[in-house]
Amino acid sequence: MGRKSNRKIENQIKRVIVLVIILLVLAVASKNGILENIEKDLTQIGILETVGEVKQNQEVDTKISENIVLDKNKLNILFFDVGQADSELIFYNGKTILIDSGNTNDGENIVNGIKSLGISKLDYVIGTHVHEDHIGGMSYIVDEIEIGNFYLPYNTKTTSSYYKRLLNSLTEKNIGIEEATVGDKIQIDDLICEIMSVDNEEPEDANDASIVTQITYGELKYLFMGDATSRNENSREWEDVDILKVGHHGSNTSSTERFLKQTLAEIAIIPVGKENSYGLPKQEILNRLNNLGSKIYRTDIDGTIQILSDGKTNEVIKIDVSFDGSEE
Numbered sequence: 001m002g003r004k005s006n007r008k009i010e011n012q013i014k015r016v017i018v019l020v021i022i023l024l025v026l027a028v029a030s031k032n033g034i035l036e037n038i039e040k041d042l043t044q045i046g047i048l049e050t051v052g053e054v055k056q057n058q059e060v061d062t063k064i065s066e067n068i069v070l071d072k073n074k075l076n077i078l079f080f081d082v083g084q085a086d087s088e089l090i091f092y093n094g095k096t097i098l099i100d101s102g103n104t105n106d107g108e109n110i111v112n113g114i115k116s117l118g119i120s121k122l123d124y125v126i127g128t129h130v131h132e133d134h135i136g137g138m139s140y141i142v143d144e145i146e147i148g149n150f151y152l153p154y155n156t157k158t159t160s161s162y163y164k165r166l167l168n169s170l171t172e173k174n175i176g177i178e179e180a181t182v183g184d185k186i187q188i189d190d191l192i193c194e195i196m197s198v199d200n201e202e203p204e205d206a207n208d209a210s211i212v213t214q215i216t217y218g219e220l221k222y223l224f225m226g227d228a229t230s231r232n233e234n235s236r237e238w239e240d241v242d243i244l245k246v247g248h249h250g251s252n253t254s255s256t257e258r259f260l261k262q263t264l265a266e267i268a269i270i271p272v273g274k275e276n277s278y279g280l281p282k283q284e285i286l287n288r289l290n291n292l293g294s295k296i297y298r299t300d301i302d303g304t305i306q307i308l309s310d311g312k313t314n315e316v317i318k319i320d321v322s323f324d325g326s327e328e
């Protein structure tokens with residue numbers, strides 16, 4: 001081989017080496033995620049602590065606006081399908097009450113849902129107790145939607161991140177936490193929402209703190225149990241109700257025979273996740289409800305459930321829309 005061809009090969013090798021080096025540098029840069037590292041640093045020094053803008057979820061928005069219709073002349077109650085969690089929206093005469101906000105991952109979907117329904121203000125927001133499946137998504141709601149009165153069982157020492165985030169959001173919006181007391185009433189025209197149970201002294205089991213509310217509208221009563229337990233159920237007498245939001249996702253810590261016999265709900269609604277790891281709702285509770293003649297609806301089977309009421313009769317509409325952020 002001549003000198004000329006040797007040099008040619010050398011040059012080609014040099015070129016290949018330079019190319020390989022460039023490719024290696026690019027690969028290392030993208031793999032290490034230089035941008036990601038910057039983000040990590042910012043989070044460490046606290047700049048990216050807030051949740052950030054709620055992402056518009058076009059799919060959820062369209063599904064909601066196409067499938068859920070609020071009847072402005074009736075009481076509307078939406079039991080959102082938020083998987084293994086709780087969230088209910090009450091809409092009456094242009095006013096709203098939100099009870100619970102699902103898990104952290106459901107927050108954005110609930111915000112999008114509420115906005116898609118044309119609601120710009122939540123007049124009353126009730127976080128029943130400080131477990132994630134009830135207030136995890138709440139900071140998104142506070143950040144994105146105007147709120148009137150905000151209720152949460154008082155005096156909690158919970159240090160979980162979703163709770164701290166909620167407190168930050170409330171502080172930023174200058175919203176105080178109102179203490180609920182048994183007997184307190186929220187009134188929207190001829191609709192009355194009464195606090196039936198709450199423990200503001202931070203019981204050992206946070207479920208025991210649950211703010212339990214009962215709505216009376218016309219001849220009908222609606223009872224929302226949060227995750228209240230048998231301890232709360234046994235602490236008072238209960239009225240006959242038409243619709244019961246079953247306590248603690250159908251767990252046998254709640255729904256005692258005595259309580260179910262007193263409330264005698266025509267319709268029982270259980271917000272519960274598909275194939276959840278807790279085995280909820282418990283068969284024992286389903287049997288108890290069935291034996292008392294309650295018609296059972298479940299968010300894992302029936303999806304989002306809408307109740308339309310004129311104060312005399314309830315219409316139940318099953319809607320195939322999920323707000324469960326853990327599915328995405």
Ligand SMILES: [Zn+2]
Nearest residue numbers: 133134227248
């Ligand atoms: Zn729960």
